[in-house]
Amino acid sequence: MAGDPGRPANDGGSPGESQQQRPGAHTRVLGLVPLACGMRPARSPAAGRLLKVMRHGRRADLVIEAVPERMELKRAVFAELDLACRSDTILATNTSSLSVTALAAATARPARVAGLHFFNPAPAMKLVEVISTVLAAAGTGEALARLARGLGKTPVQVRDRAGFVVNMLLLPYLNHAVRLLESGHAKREDIDKAATGGLGLPMGPLALLDLIGLDTSLSILEALHAEFGGSRYAPAPLLRSLAEAGLTGRKSGRGFYEYQEKSVPAAPAEGLISNAASPRTPGTVMVIENGAVTLAADLASAITAAGIRVVRHQVAEADLVIVAAEPTRRVLDAALACGRPAHVVGVHPVGQEAAGPRFAELIVTHLTAASAAAAAIALAAKLGVDVVTSRDRPGFLTAAVAYPQLNDAVRMIQDGYATPADIDTAMTLGCGYPRGPLQMLDDIGPAPVFDVLSAMHASSGDPAFAPAPLLAEYAAAGTLFRG
Ligand SMILES: NC(=O)c1ccc[n+]([C@@H]2O[C@H](COP(=O)([O-])OP(=O)(O)OC[C@H]3O[C@@H](n4cnc5c(N)ncnc54)[C@H](O)[C@@H]3O)[C@@H](O)[C@H]2O)c1
Numbered sequence: 001m002a003g004d005p006g007r008p009a010n011d012g013g014s015p016g017e018s019q020q021q022r023p024g025a026h027t028r029v030l031g032l033v034p035l036a037c038g039m040r041p042a043r044s045p046a047a048g049r050l051l052k053v054m055r056h057g058r059r060a061d062l063v064i065e066a067v068p069e070r071m072e073l074k075r076a077v078f079a080e081l082d083l084a085c086r087s088d089t090i091l092a093t094n095t096s097s098l099s100v101t102a103l104a105a106a107t108a109r110p111a112r113v114a115g116l117h118f119f120n121p122a123p124a125m126k127l128v129e130v131i132s133t134v135l136a137a138a139g140t141g142e143a144l145a146r147l148a149r150g151l152g153k154t155p156v157q158v159r160d161r162a163g164f165v166v167n168m169l170l171l172p173y174l175n176h177a178v179r180l181l182e183s184g185h186a187k188r189e190d191i192d193k194a195a196t197g198g199l200g201l202p203m204g205p206l207a208l209l210d211l212i213g214l215d216t217s218l219s220i221l222e223a224l225h226a227e228f229g230g231s232r233y234a235p236a237p238l239l240r241s242l243a244e245a246g247l248t249g250r251k252s253g254r255g256f257y258e259y260q261e262k263s264v265p266a267a268p269a270e271g272l273i274s275n276a277a278s279p280r281t282p283g284t285v286m287v288i289e290n291g292a293v294t295l296a297a298d299l300a301s302a303i304t305a306a307g308i309r310v311v312r313h314q315v316a317e318a319d320l321v322i323v324a325a326e327p328t329r330r331v332l333d334a335a336l337a338c339g340r341p342a343h344v345v346g347v348h349p350v351g352q353e354a355a356g357p358r359f360a361e362l363i364v365t366h367l368t369a370a371s372a373a374a375a376a377i378a379l380a381a382k383l384g385v386d387v388v389t390s391r392d393r394p395g396f397l398t399a400a401v402a403y404p405q406l407n408d409a410v411r412m413i414q415d416g417y418a419t420p421a422d423i424d425t426a427m428t429l430g431c432g433y434p435r436g437p438l439q440m441l442d443d444i445g446p447a448p449v450f451d452v453l454s455a456m457h458a459s460s461g462d463p464a465f466a467p468a469p470l471l472a473e474y475a476a477a478g479t480l481f482r483g
Contacts, residue, residue: 057084062147064116066094069219074098075106082107090140092116096167096216097223100160101133110135116144117164118153119430127429128153133160154429156422162227163220165418165426169437171220171233173405174212177205178236181256186397188256190388197359197386198350198398199440202432205401206256209239210249218243232408232464281378282319284309288344289324290334296324299347306382315340320375322347325363327399328455331392332365341367345376349385350398360385365392394455402440403452407468409437413481414470420481438481450475 057063063085067077074093081091090112093103104113115131128148132141141157148155158164163171177191186194192204209217218235225233242248242255249255285303287310289296299322300310311317315338323334325346335344346363362376373389380387390397409423418426424436433440441449450467457465467475474481 057081057089058086060085060089062090062092062144064092064094069096069098069216071098071102074103078103078107078113082109088112090114090143092144094118097162097220099162100131101135104133104135111137112140114140114144115160115164116148119166125430126152126154127166127426128155129164129166129426129430130155130157131160131164132157154425156418156426158418158422161417163224165412165423166430167220168224168412169405169408169423169427170431171217171224172408173401174205174209174217175221175232175234175236175239176404177401178209178239180397180400181206182236182238185391185393185400186389190390190397191401193386193388194350194361194390194398194401197388198361199402200434202434210255210257210259212249213251214239214243214248214255230464231462232404280375281308281382282375284311284318284320285379286311286313286315286318286321286338287324288321288334288338290326290329290331292324292326292329295326295349298349299324302383303379306379308379308382318343320345320372320379322376323363325361325396327395328451331363332367335365335367341365342369343372344368345372346392346396347376348396358385360387361396361398362387362389363392363396364389394459395452399449399452400456403449404456404465406437406441406449407453407465407471409441410468410471410474410481413438414468424482442480442482446471446475446479446481 063081065074065077065081067073074095078091078093085091087109089109091107091109092114093100094117095103095115096117100113100115104110107113110133113133114136115129117129117131119125119127128151130141130144130148145155145157156165162168177195180186180191181188185191188206192207195201195204203211218239221233221235221239225235246252247254250259253259285308287296287300287303300312303322304310315321318340321335321338321340321344323331323344323346325331325348327348331344331346332341334346335341338344344365345368346361346365348361348363350359350361360380362373362380364373377387377389388397390400393400395403409420412418412423413420420436420438424438427433427436435443450471453465453467453471457463457467473479
């Protein structure tokens with residue numbers, strides 16, 4: 001009688017192999033290679049492990065395959081497993097981006113083939129994506145989900161589709177960050193700081209690409225692009241160039257950052273505007289409302305409290321002109337209207353802290369003088385506000401980095417692929433997000449996210465930024481995704 005793969009063995013065996021003492025009482029799991037990374041026995045060559053599986057395959061209720069991400073290799077391994085294992089053994093693949101359906105169809109047991117996608121490092125990360133195909137028996141995914149729960153993980157069950165939940169949301173977001181860098185929207189440290197300081201994410205997208213590996217990221221994007229098409233998935237040229245040049249990130253010592261012995265990013269390279277500039281704080285600042293009345297008043301009182309003179313109309317007296325900036329309104333228009341565009345910098349605080357925002361975006365137009373940008377940085381330092389510098393484009397930097405991913409998450413719900421709760425679970429447990437994208441969207445509000453995406457769509461013409469119809473409905477009705 002076959003054991004239930006949903007009941008994990010607890011015989012204290014090696015991570016890659018567990019054997020039951022009473023047949024049928026526990027799951028007999030043979031890891032063809034160890035589950036994802038971090039559980040790999042160093043001295044055991046792949047061929048030896050494969051041989052072992054083939055010898056002991058008939059005793060296993062479940063085999064988890066984790067050979068390199070190449071379809072022809074996985075097909076060959078599955079063909080051998082199909083012969084070596086009992087017909088009721090479940091064959092699971094840890095693939096990140098290949099078609100589980102294609103693997104299932106290549107076996108004589110398509111009903112008992114599924115995806116079991118662990119996250120790196122597998123012992124620590126709580127999420128497991130369980131992927132069922134149209135060929136799978138009803139109980140296959142459920143048995144794997146029970147196994148995952150037995151291992152102390154949280155399973156999210158989805159249908160077979162490239163990228164599943166996490167990579168489908170994560171990789172386009174990372175790719176977009178590369179596009180922001182290569183288009184000169186912001187410098188690399190500021191793109192990463194917008195994600196950590198502005199959104200509270202554990203790591204910025206470019207640093208995360210270096211950690212995942214640019215080559216791995218490129219191949220997942222190619223798989224997504226092959227299935228879905230469109231600019232969200234077409235690898236950014238800079239990402240492809242770096243990967244092809246062997247600058248794959250931490251593992252090669254250089255990607256978007258350079259890594260010294262202790263894997264610490266090297267000193268910043270030349271950027272859009274150097275935060276290192278240390279000019280004198282401006283003596284007189286003019287604040288322009290540009291429709292953001294409350295924000296302008298808050299900025300004026302914070303600057304006044306720092307002992308700096310604030311004027312509202314005498315532009316000729318100002319050393320620096322600040323526009324209270326909203327991410328759907330161009331700073332350039334206010335800069336032109338005031339008559340001294342070279343002196344103008346937009347300021348957009350991010351985050352709602354009781355003591356006042358400690359993080360802000362400085363928006364420079366193409367007419368802003370470097371001295372004005374540097375003066376704004378000095379002013380922010382005096383006020384104790386951490387800043388990033390962004391071009392004057394819809395969404396500025398933080399929203400431009402984040403909101404397209406929120407839109408992708410809404411599309412995933414609209415497609416009927418995953419629920420808001422499953423998406424948030426997947427991104428918090430799989431990527432270490434402090435809150436999931438739908439919770440983030442609810443906290444910001446569907447309407448402001450819709451407005452920024454509409455502005456990004458209008459200015460870029462890229463359909464990838466067009467708000468999902470479901471987001472438009474929720475924005476119009478004021479409905480929340482997590483309630
Ligand atoms: N690296 C990650 O962060 C990560 C996360 C989740 C899933 N995955 C998936 O796990 C799988 C493996 O990825 P990886 O990064 O651990 O790859 P890897 O190249 O680091 O490790 C692959 C392992 O397979 C062994 N191997 C190679 N050829 C073999 C063969 N013919 N037969 C048996 N064993 C063989 C190698 O010795 C090695 O131990 C891929 O499908 C990948 O998409 C990786």
